Amino acid sequence: MSAKSAEVASVVASVLNLPAAEVTADASMENLHQWDSLAQLNICLAFHERFGVAMDMETIASSTSVAKLAALLPN
Amino acid sequence: MKALLLSNINMQPLGALLKPWDVTFGEFNSILLDLANPASPAASGEFTHILCLYDSDTMMGDALYGDGAAVQCESLLAVLESFCATHPGKVVVANTFCFDAARWLSFADLLHPQSLRAAENRLNDRLIDIARTNPNLLLLDIELLFRCHGEDALLSAPFWYLGRIRYSNQMFRSLAALLHQAVDAYANRSRKVLVLDLDNTLWGGIVGETGPLGIALSEDGEGRCYRDFQREVKALQRTGVLLAICSKNNPGDLDEVFDRNPMMILRREDFACIRANWEPKPQNLLEIAETLNLGVDSFVFIDDNPVEREMVATAVPGVAVPVFPERIENLPSWFMRDIVPAWFGRYAITAEDRNKTTQYRANEERRQLSSTLDLDAFLRDLEIECTFHIDPVEQIARVAQLTQKTNQFNLTTRRYELPDIRRFLESPDHAVVLLEYKDRFGTEGSVGLAILDYAESRIDTFLMSCRVIGRKVEDRVLGKICELFRERGLARIVGEFIPTRKNQQVAAFYDNHGFTLLSEQEDGRKLYERILA
Numbered sequence: 001m002s003a004k005s006a007e008v009a010s011v012v013a014s015v016l017n018l019p020a021a022e023v024t025a026d027a028s029m030e031n032l033h034q035w036d037s038l039a040q041l042n043i044c045l046a047f048h049e050r051f052g053v054a055m056d057m058e059t060i061a062s063s064t065s066v067a068k069l070a071a072l073l074p075n
Numbered sequence: 076m077k078a079l080l081l082s083n084i085n086m087q088p089l090g091a092l093l094k095p096w097d098v099t100f101g102e103f104n105s106i107l108l109d110l111a112n113p114a115s116p117a118a119s120g121e122f123t124h125i126l127c128l129y130d131s132d133t134m135m136g137d138a139l140y141g142d143g144a145a146v147q148c149e150s151l152l153a154v155l156e157s158f159c160a161t162h163p164g165k166v167v168v169a170n171t172f173c174f175d176a177a178r179w180l181s182f183a184d185l186l187h188p189q190s191l192r193a194a195e196n197r198l199n200d201r202l203i204d205i206a207r208t209n210p211n212l213l214l215l216d217i218e219l220l221f222r223c224h225g226e227d228a229l230l231s232a233p234f235w236y237l238g239r240i241r242y243s244n245q246m247f248r249s250l251a252a253l254l255h256q257a258v259d260a261y262a263n264r265s266r267k268v269l270v271l272d273l274d275n276t277l278w279g280g281i282v283g284e285t286g287p288l289g290i291a292l293s294e295d296g297e298g299r300c301y302r303d304f305q306r307e308v309k310a311l312q313r314t315g316v317l318l319a320i321c322s323k324n325n326p327g328d329l330d331e332v333f334d335r336n337p338m339m340i341l342r343r344e345d346f347a348c349i350r351a352n353w354e355p356k357p358q359n360l361l362e363i364a365e366t367l368n369l370g371v372d373s374f375v376f377i378d379d380n381p382v383e384r385e386m387v388a389t390a391v392p393g394v395a396v397p398v399f400p401e402r403i404e405n406l407p408s409w410f411m412r413d414i415v416p417a418w419f420g421r422y423a424i425t426a427e428d429r430n431k432t433t434q435y436r437a438n439e440e441r442r443q444l445s446s447t448l449d450l451d452a453f454l455r456d457l458e459i460e461c462t463f464h465i466d467p468v469e470q471i472a473r474v475a476q477l478t479q480k481t482n483q484f485n486l487t488t489r490r491y492e493l494p495d496i497r498r499f500l501e502s503p504d505h506a507v508v509l510l511e512y513k514d515r516f517g518t519e520g521s522v523g524l525a526i527l528d529y530a531e532s533r534i535d536t537f538l539m540s541c542r543v544i545g546r547k548v549e550d551r552v553l554g555k556i557c558e559l560f561r562e563r564g565l566a567r568i569v570g571e572f573i574p575t576r577k578n579q580q581v582a583a584f585y586d587n588h589g590f591t592l593l594s595e596q597e598d599g600r601k602l603y604e605r606i607l608a
Binding site for chain 1: 234236237240243244247
C-alpha cells in the first residue's frame with residue numbers, strides 16, 4: 001500500500017471503528033458493509049480535517065473508496 | 076451521566092467525541108416535540124442530562140428579512156422553559172441563538188428593529204431570563220466558538236446540503252470540548268489554585284540579574300504580553316481562584332518588584348501563599364498545599380521551564396502542569412482559551428468567591444495569633460459570631476458549591492447539583508442549614524452546611540469548609556441541628572460517616588459528640604444515633 005493510501009485507510013478505519021488491518025488499499029463502499037452513506041459523510045469530515053483538502057458536494061458523493069480519496073491528496 | 080441529545084440538524088458526528096458520556100440521539104428534528112411531549116424519552120427517568128443543540132438558522136425556516144424571529148424560535152423557548160420547570164432534577168443544556176454571518180442582508184441590520192440581529196438579541200435575552208429562574212438550565216454560549224475560530228472553519232456547506240451536517244469536524248471537536256467544560260463547571264469540578272513561576276512567566280527576563288525595574292513588563296512589545304497575562308490572572312482571581320507563587324528567586328528580589336515596579340498588575344495581597352526561595356519546587360508545592368489546606372489535585376502550575384515542569388509533574392502527581400506556549404505573544408490568548416476553560420471553568424460565581432483570597436490571608440493572620448496563645452483563649456479572642464440561615468433560597472449556588480467542593484470536614488461527601496438542592500429547599504421534610512461565620516479579622520461568609528432529613532430523622536450532610544476547621548464552630552452547628560430536631564418533635568438523630576480518601580479527620584466526629592455507634596459496614600460506613608434529652 002502506498003504511504004498516501006495507508007494514511008487514508010487509517011482515517012477510514014478509525015471512523016468506522018475497525019482494526020487497521022481490515023481496511024485495505026482496495027476498501028470501498030461496495031466491499032465494506034459498515035461504509036454506508038452516513039459513514040461516507042463522517043469519513044469525508046475526518047478526511048477534510050486530517051488533510052485539509054477542500055471537498056465539494058460532487059467529490060464527497062463520489063469519493064467512496066480508499067483509492068479515490070487517496071487520489072485527492074497532492075503528490 | 077446519561078445524556079439525550081436533541082437537535083434539528085444532523086449531529087451524529089458529535090456522539091463519538093462526547094465520550095466518556097453515554098449519549099443517545101433523539102429522533103431527527105424532533106427537538107420541539109420531544110421537549111413538549113410528557114411521554115417522550117426526554118421526560119423519562121432514563122436521562123440525567125438533556126442536550127439541546129439546535130441550529131438557529133434552520134429554526135428560522137422560511138422567515139424573511141423583516142419578519143423578526145420565526146414562530147419556531149418562540150416555541151422552542153416556551154417548551155424549554157416549561158420542560159426545565161417540570162423536570163427540576165434534570166440538567167438541561169441549551170446553546171444560545173447564533174445566526175450565520177451570511178444571513179445579514181444589509182448595513183441597516185444594526186438599526187432595523189425587525190432585523191435578524193435584533194431578533195437574535197431578543198431571543199438570547201429571553202433565554203438568559205429562563206436560565207436565571209431555572210438553575211437547571213445550563214446555557215452554552217456557542218457564539219464564542221464562532222468568534223474564536225470563524226465560520227469559514229466551522230461550517231461546511233457541502234456536508235450541509237448532502238447530509239444536513241452543518242459543522243466541520245473542527246466544530247464538532249470544539250463543541251464537544253465546550254460541552255465537557257460547561258458540564259464540569261456546572262458541577263464545580265474545577266481547580267482551586269493557580270501556582271505561578273516568576274521569571275519569564277509573570278514577567279520577561281530574570282529579576283536577579285536585571286533588578287526590579289529591568290524586567291520586561293510594560294505597555295508595549297514583549298513587556299505587554301506579560302502585563303496582559305497578569306491582568307487575566309488577576310481577573311481569574313476575582314472568580315474565586317487562589318493564586319500562589321512557587322519560584323526560584325531571592326525573596327528580597329520579589330519584594331523589590333512588588334514595592335518598586337509600577338507596571339506590576341498583581342500585588343502581594345493578591346497571592347494566598349508565596350514561596351520564592353531556592354528549595355526544589357515539588358517541596359514548595361507540597362508546602363503551599365499544606366498552608367492552604369488544599370490537595371495538590373486542585374492545583375494548576377504554570378512555569379516556562381520544561382525541566383521544572385517535568386520535575387513537578389513526576390514528583391507531585393495530581394498537579395496539572397500545562398505546556399507553556401513557545402511564542403510569548405501567544406501567552407495571553409493561550410491562558411484565556413486553553414487554560415481557564417479547561418481547568419477553572421465556573422458556572423456561578425458567589426460572593427465568597429470574590430473575597431476568597433482575603434479570607435485565606437486573614438486565616439494566615441489568625442494562625443500566627445494562635446501560635447502565641449492557648450486554644451480556648453485564642454478562640455475567645457477571635458470573637459466568633461455564627462449566624463444560621465434555614466433554607467436560604469437566595470444562596471442556593473453556594474449550598475451546591477459547598478457539597479461539591481468540600482472534601483476534608485465532610486461526614487458523608489454527598490455531591491449535589493443545583494436541582495437537588497432546590498428539591499431540599501422546597502421539601503417540607505428537609506432543612507438546609509447554612510452557617511455564616513464572622514470574627515474580628517473579617518467575615519468568612521457561608522462556610523458550614525447541614526442538610527437534615529426529618530422524615531428519616533437523619534443528618535444527610537454535615538460539612539465545614541476547611542477555612543474554619545479547628546475553631547470549634549462545628550460544635551455550634553451540631554447544637555443548632557439538635558435544636559431543629561427538637562423543635563420538630565423528634566427525639567433521636569441518626570448520623571452517618573462515609574469514609575473517603577480525604578475525610579479521615581472526621582472519622583471519630585460522632586464518637587466524640589455524644590453519638591452511639593449503631594453499626595459499621597465492611598467499607599467503613601458507620602451509623603450512629605443520639606437520643607435528645
